[in-house]
Amino acid sequence: MAGNGFGNIFNIPELKKRCLFTLALLIVYRIGVHVPTPGIDGVALADIFARAQGTILGVFNMFSGGALERLSIFALGIMPYISASIVLQLLTVTVPHLEQLKKEGEQGHKKITQYTRYGTVILSIIQGFGISIGLEQMGTVLHPGWGFRLMTVLTLTAGTAFIMWLGEQITEKGIGNGISLIIFAGIIVRIPDAIGNTFRLISTGEIGIFPVLILLVFMGLVIAFIVFVEQGQRRLPVQYAKRVVGRKMYSGQSTHLPLKINTSGVIPPIFASSIMMFPATVASFITIPWMQTLIDSLRPGSMLYEFFFIIMIFFFCYFYTAITFNPVEVADNIKKQGGFIPGIRPGKRTADYIDKVLTRITLGGAVYVSAVCVLPSILISYFKVPFYFGGTALLIVVGVAIDTISQIESHMLVRHYEGFLKKGGSKIKGRF
8 A cells, every 4th residue: 555664654544643642642741750849949959860870869760751850740750650560460479369350351450450550659659758858858848847748749649640640541542552651751852961961071071982982883783682682583383283164174284383582571671670779769868877878889880789680680581471471371272273383292291392492582581681781781880971871771762662663563564554664574573
């Protein structure tokens, strides 16, 4: 049909509506980032965050899209929602009631989502109160007292709840995963500032041109590596025997079961960052010596921070893969459809084989995610380049972009429009 590439988006009314809806809500989110929380001395707060670059506060500020350094109504960002999701997913494995809800389909999913929202509000209240106390101790509050604390808790909690609603609306009525796109938007809008800051460092002689060129080449290689691995699959051959349907006989077919190298996508680094940030953020606003020592030791780029970060990435790679891909269920579906993996008996043997292969490739995926997230951060810390060029940010930006483009691609192909790649080329593969 007429048109190609991005031009086809405007030829499909439903896709056009979804894309414009997503863009509009992301604009609303970015406007809210600039709405300040009442009672804050903006100048004093800016001075504090100017000294916090490269610390855990810098990481939190990256995930909030710059809202934390302004202490806007969206200062907590979407991280309380992600933390609540982690807790609910962990409890789903251990609590029978939640496990049963998960098996009940759409109604059970709605109930778990409702519990996640309650958890988000509770975590937002805790974090909001901790931040209000810390701000008073740092002298950035114009009128300290319980009035300010309650106002801050109410404002920040409402802001997080609104972001959560925006994310759900984007997922339901827009294009892509709403929560991931909100984080994506928060990182992308900081790129011009990052470029400007880099040029400033070059002009003042704080950093040379040669290290920046090396870093740009390295970033390009990392992006290419991310795209390559995210599209990587292990294809298990599946053979379907001849079958009779009514009066027709269908011949046997050979197909494959695709297993992605990185089944969990950008979830592990986001979850790991959330776990690292929650206690550290609360502690950073409390002037207790041993807590300050803890914050200093958990500075991004430090060996202790990266060590725990890698452990949690590995954990969430395996955990998220386990809850989203059930080898037993897949094996049963293959058996019911008259299929089998050559050389493997249908049923339990097939499930065990799929689980074995999935475990091995998930190990490779966990190593890949850890390398992308940790190695650039260490090198950036060594070259003293602004943190928002870090590997975690690159992985999130590229991973979310691939997923979103794949969804747009799917809408185009369903309606017989040519996608982003020319005929004869391989199409962009989605997360699932």
